[in-house]
Amino acid sequence: MGVLRKTKSVEVVLHEFSKDSSAISVITLVERLQLDMNKTTVYRILNKLEDDGIVHSFLGKNGHKWYAKCHNCSSAVHKDVHPHFQCISCGKVECLEINVPIPDIPNRKVEVSQILLQGKCEACYD
């Protein structure tokens, strides 16, 4: 899979990610681009962009899907695994470039960790 053709729709979606580094929920994206393309197209393009290592996805606090730009990924190596931060005041979601060490758990082998932190973001902080 992956993006093969540079269509207008793909460019529009990529532009949404280029103008702001914070994450975007699919719900927001579908609504924001409803005049440009069908929601099915949004879902399909995001799928392919993720396959290509251009964006990565995760689930927000309601279990809805969010996407953000990858930094140094490719279709071969998807190394964008990190915690995410959702502001409980303004709703903004950001990638956190921090490492949260997971303690060893007896008789269990942790392979993936999904961490969603919630709190006040830079702008909403007192």
Added chain:
Amino acid sequence: MGVLRKTKSVEVVLHEFSKDSSAISVITLVERLQLDMNKTTVYRILNKLEDDGIVHSFLGKNGHKWYAKCHNCSSAVHKDVHPHFQCISCGKVECLEINVPIPDIPNRKVEVSQILLQGKCEACYD
């Protein structure tokens, strides 16, 4: 809110949690109890049990809701906030009684952390 009447349905739901300490997804519960009660009833009972501090909820890897017994909670104090572990082999989900320290993040105030670990559980571990 909260559970006011000890109905047959409430007892059936509580029994599901008493016979096994691992978490149960709502999807599983609705299916397992379909002969005993309507799915609406399952959802409503779980809501109330959570209000009462008898169970707590969290989202599994697909964003679907899971519930597990609380240990020392009440309707006043819900202190059951901890990481959860989902086995990628057998699907079992467990509460982890460990503390994962979240490092300080500059200009941001973390208030809640949602941590879902995935890997091999005790039974599926090599």
Added chain:
DNA sequence: AATTTAACGCAACTAAGTTGCAACAATGAT
């Protein structure tokens, strides 16, 4: 036993995400 009202079943609904298919358009070859 009668009264009160929380809890229940049922059907209809909501909303995120998916699928099948015909029409369209990006791309490379002629």
Added chain:
DNA sequence: ATCATTGTTGCAACTTAGTTGCGTTAAATT
């Protein structure tokens, strides 16, 4: 520039987790 190929799109229908309204049932209290 035109054609042929085939990846991409729009649309409508679908799937499924979870919710809501309402009339009926049954737990608790008298």
